[in-house]
Amino acid sequence: MAASAELFCDLIASHSGRDKVMKVLCYTAKVLSTPNSTIKIDNAKKFYIFSSRISQARATLRLVDDLPTILYALEYGLGRHEKNRFDALLGVLTNIVDILFFPVDKICWLSDHNILQLDETKKSKWDVINSVFWSLSVFLNLSRVLRDYHEKHIAGALLMKERAVGNVTNDDAEMARKRYEQQRIMESITVLRMSLDLVHAVSSLPKGYLWGGEIKSWKVGVIGSLSGLLGIYQYVVKIKKSKKH
Template sequence: MSTFVIRSQHSLTCGWSVNCEQVGVSYVNSRVNNTQNIQLPPQFTNYIRVSEVELVSFEIISDLVQYSVLISAKMSKPLNTLCDMLETYGGRDKVMKALCYSAKLVAGLQAKKNPELAKKFGTFSSKISGARATLRLVDDFPMLQYSLEYGLGKSEPDRTMSILGVLANIVDHIYYPVEKICWLAEHNLINVQDPDKWDVINSVFWVMSIYLNLMRENIEKILARQRMEIITIVRLTLDFTHAVSTLPKGWLWGGRLETWHVGLIGTTSAAIGIYQFIKKRSKH
C-alpha cells in the first residue's frame, strides 16, 4: 500500500467516503478533517504520481460529475425526441422540410450581400427538396389505404365535412401521379411536350388539396376552439400561401413572393409541424 496525504481545511463527509471506497481508497474515520493518511492500493501508484492532493480537487471532480450527469439527462430527452422523429416517415419529412426552407430563407436574405453563400444555401435547399419529392413517389399506397378506410366520410359529424373529405382524397389521388410525371420529366426519364404546363397542373392540385384540408380544419376545429387544431389551421394557411406562390403570375399572388418570403413561410410551417409532432408524441 502507498500512502498519500490530503491537506485541506475542508471536511470529507460520509457521502464522499462511498465514492472513495468505490475507487479502492480505505480509511478509518467517516469524516476527514485537516490532515489524514489514506492508503491506496498498489495499482493506483501507476496513475497517481503526486504526494499531496487537495481535497478541493475531489470536490471539483464531484461537481463536474454531477453537472455532466445533469447535462446528459437534459440532452438525452431532446436527442431521443429527434431520433423518434427520424424513425418515422412523417417526422423525417418535417425535419427535412425545416432544413430545406431554412436554407432557402438564408439564400434569400444573402442574395445581395453574399451571392456565393446564397448560391450554396440555394443548392442545399434544392437538393433537400428533391429528396423529399423522391420519397413521395411511394405515397400513393398510404394514401390509397387512407382513402379506403375513410370511404364516403360516414365518420364525419355532418355531410359538408364528408363531401370536403372525399373531394380532398380525390384531389390527392390526382396530385400524386401528376407529381410523378413532373419528377420523371425533371430527371429526363420521360419526354413531355410542355414540362412547365405539368408543373402548373401540379401546383394547381397542390393548392386545391391544401385548400380543401384547410376548409375541413376551419369548419371542424374552429368551432371546437382547440388550441392545437387552431395551430394546424395556421400551418395549413402558411402552406396554402406557399402553394399559391408557385402558380404562374396573374394567378392570385403566384410568382410574387421573393425567395426569402418562401423560405420564411416554409420554415415557420415546418417549425409548427415539428412542434405538433413533439406534442402529439408526448401525450402517448
C-alpha cells in the same frame, strides 16, 4: 441532452417526422440563398444548391406516398361517419384531389430527372397542374380543419355554460376545460400552419392566378420554415403524449 437526442431520434424515426425536419432545412436554406449585405453570392449559391437537393429528396420520398393515401380514401369511403353531408363531401373531394396529385407529381419528378422526355412547354404545364392540385388539397384540408375547429369551439362554449349553471361538477368541468384549452391551442396551430401552406402553395402558381408568382423567394422560404417548425412542434407534443400513456 440525452433526452433531447432521444426525442430527435423519435422525430426522424417516421417518414412524416423526417419530412418535417427536411422541410425546415430546405426552406431555411432557401431564405439564406438570397444574396444580401451579410450573405455573399458564393455562399448564397451553396445554400441554393442545398435547398434544391433537399427539395428533390423530399419529392423522391413522395413517390411511395400514394398507396397509404389510396388505402385511407378506401377506408373513408363516402364519409358516412361524418356528421353531415357537407363534411362528407369535403372529405371525399379532398381524397380525390390527393389521389390525383401523386401521378402528376410522379410525372414532374420523372421529367425533372430526364427519365421522361418532355419539352419545356409540356413540362411547364405539368408543373402548373401539380401546383393546382397542391393548392386545392391544402385549401380543402384547411376548410375541414376550420369547420372542425368551429364546432369544437361551440362545444367548449357550451361546456362553460353548463358549468355556470351547475350542470356538471367543478372538478369535471375544470378537467374538461383544460383538455379543451390544450386541444384549442393545438388546433389553432394547425390552422396557422395550414394557412401558411396555402399561401405557399398558391404562390407556386403562375402570375395572374391569385398571388401566384408574386412572393419573393426568401419570403417563400420564411413561410415554409415557419410551417415546418410548427409541424415539428406538434409532432414533438404528440410523441411526448404517447410516451406518457
